[in-house]
Amino acid sequence: MADLLSTGISGLLASQVGLATVGHNISNVNTAGYTRQITNFNARTPQFNGGYYIGQGADATSVQRAYSQFLTQSVWSANSGQSRALQYAGLTAAANNAVSGSANLQTALDGFFGAVSDVANAPVDTASRQALLGKANSLVSTFRSLSSQFQQIDQQTNQEISNSVDSINSLAKSIADLNGQIARASIGGAAPNDLLDARDQAISQLSQIVGVNVSQGSDNMVTVSVGNGLPLVNGTDSTKIATANNPYDSSRLEIVGPTGSVISNQLGSGSLGATFDFRTNVLDPARNQLGRAAIALSDAFNKQHAQGIDLNGDAGGNFFNIGDPAVFDNTANTGNAQVTAKVTDVGKLGSSDYVMRFDGTNWSVTTTAGVVVPSTGTGTAADPILIDGLAITVPSGTPQAGDSFQIQPTRNAASSLSVAITDTNKIAASGPLSAGKGASNTGKGTLGNLTVTDPTDPAFNTPVNIVFTSPTTYTVNGGPPQTYADGDTITGNGWTLKLSGVPAANDTFSVKPAGSASGDNGNALALADVANKGVLDNGVTTVGKSYSQLIAQVGTAGAQANTALDAQQSILDQATSAQQSLSGVNMDEEAANLLRFQQSYAAAAQVINAANTIFDSLLSAVRG
Template identity: 30%
Template structure:
């Protein structure tokens, strides 16, 4: 009779587990469960071992840890590429071709100069030049403002993602505690394990996770090459803070108690946070510098040529354009004086706008040359050992008067903010220096020698050997190539993530057709077990009746 009871219990366990599978077939992240049955050890008699039925050893879930880790990692990379691509596509829209682009504004400015070369004394022609110059400067400023808007959007998205990571990490830590407590009873809490896997999968969409499972059933989660995010029932928190090199940018940190450690964005590996930081630190910076170099080189060439001519009032020409000044930003960790100001100082002066590069630079003490400085061009990693006052890439770098201290570093931005501050510096059309130097006073209204030289700048290699129009076309092409590369990466990583998810799901997901077949099988087993119990009861009744007789 006990065999029948055990058989009924085993069949009921199978039916219950199958019903649970069917009920959760459409629940995301649910893993198919199975009752584990083992034969009850046989009883020895003189005639041999006789079976004693079956025991329900537990309930397991269909789970392949390797496939889950592969799918989680692939999902992180796909999320990173998708986040970066979305921002790159927005960036591409800031460099339009045709009449909406900077190239057209440059062409209109130089075309307006054509009338001044033929009619130097015509104030209306001169006014058109100023209007076109003002339009050009405004377009550069709008582009700079659009960059700032993009940066603001990246910051907002980072805040949202970080808040989500912290909430998910706390939930994983809570589940760790519940899983450890439930596992102490001797059986794995499968549904809780599925919930935790789902939370970790959502975490991986934000930041790449390294997972280490402990013997007590808890899962340790680590980010950025080993920084603990979740350890047992304890969760640390991510936070955003101003970047030490440029406070207008966001940096990611992880806090444990009162201490916070800045994370290297290159070590994040995946997740939309990594994609957003890569866009902020690389793609957006590169685009700013492309636009800034174009504006600085164009304004520098026009201003220099202006100063070589004479105005209608027989004065030397002055600047036509104003620009955002080059910046040398001291790192937030640099040594400071008692009032909190950095001791070390660096000043930048543009001496040859045509040689400016679309790059930022890192400046710090040269470890192999005492008294010299190591300048690293961040766009390509080129390093140059310099002394204070040296000129590199058209930029003079002066160190002091406050001398940098040991360990100090500076982020040099020759053109990063040039477009932001571009403006028309001349308001009087008579101030356009159309006449060549040495022109007699009586001929100032008829000499267009310097205006012709200004017009010639249209086709001159004023932007690192290229004309202004060609430089803008190159900027469009550069951004377009970034978008194309980002799109390819996103397509490949999305396909890889989809394949990894499908492979993992093929092991863990519920197949309703299979579950239906199992229901029929377990129903028959249940009926057979009931029959065994019925027969055993009948035999027992017969024996009891015989004993009474």
């Protein structure tokens, strides 16, 4: 009877462990990262009794997790991809909102050039001129507002990077500490399930920030590496990463490893990798494109404005001011060379940033992406280094081998744009020359466009009298006869004049310098035409089209980011579903298990009761 009692007690204890495990599962149904636990049972070694074996009951041999390393790592990988896509989509949405928000640059451009046309219609009207200055300042404010919004997004990426590094270090320390606790708690081969779940949950959180590679070590400890193999956790030791200023641009944060080397470009997955990718592939090109448009506007408008004369009779000066390209020296430079850059040809100006390096003898130039850029020149004032519409000089100091400089031709141009004119009289609406026809002309010749081709011609301001000696011949200031046909262009000293129709003999036309307050609108018309003038990309792209390209560029990145997010979310959902089908707590299943163990517990209690009854009956028989 002792064997029956022992058998009943074993079943009671085994069922009790099963009940405890089910209760633990039910209690943690809402615990993040919890893995369903299973009680394993084994029959005790039977006792040989003559020609047969009698069973001795059962033992609860282990409580283990319903766990698959493959499914769990699939979730970690999907976590990294989804988190990266979510971060990228959020940041591109912010950039998209900036370019398509209330501070719409295209509207400001249209308003500005509309005001220029108004001045062309009333070139001496003070109100029209004042309105032009107002629209110019509004346009500048829009450029600066967009630039400021991009700068704020840049600062946001810095904050994201800093927060991510703090989280990575904290999670790495937590994983290392859990490694130690798990190793100490792994007694006799038993696994501390809840500690394992806590470690997996920490790794899952880490995988959202940066892609992880996890390998199982001894004593149930894991090694965790990130990026291109940087060991972040090794046993109970964790490696700290840190932020540091970009070696060129101190307004930018980079990530450095324990040796101080920059590892920013090695973190491709997770939200942190997305932040760097966004900064490189969306934000910087957008800021450069905006600055490129500002430079194009300033350059084209200033050049045309310089060809006119204002109400004071003076040649037009700069209408806009804009800063020169930014040049940053590397903090590791050992020489004292100073480098400057200027835009010399807007038509060749691209949207790349550059790194210029000195090898001890010669300078070489690449884009920040590492693409070699052909260059000429030695860097002196007389022989500047020429690349993509830029002239780069080293006006002072001596470079040392290994020194480098980063050049940002357009990045901050929009924020430096300003209106150079405050006096309405300084607007050079009048062309430098005016064309007229004789009052006594009897033919049908009419004046067409008077175009300035070279205002530096020494005889540019010399008055010219054109006299037709016949309908098909004319002289210029009494010179030799020249032939004429309807629609011909007459070329003078730095100008051309188009005529149409057939003049009569003795008809005259004149070209002379325009006087102050003349009411001429020749230059205002040319200024209004700057809106339609190809400036960038070797004279192909207008300022307005450049902005449209910016909108399309950011919009396309946003659309691609949203598509990627949908795809990565689907992958994560599938990976999570597969993992939870194995490891998740199912309340229906647990309820069934609870009932099963309750019944087995009660049955085992009945076995114990039966053993007790039989034993009492035996004692009574002996006493009788």
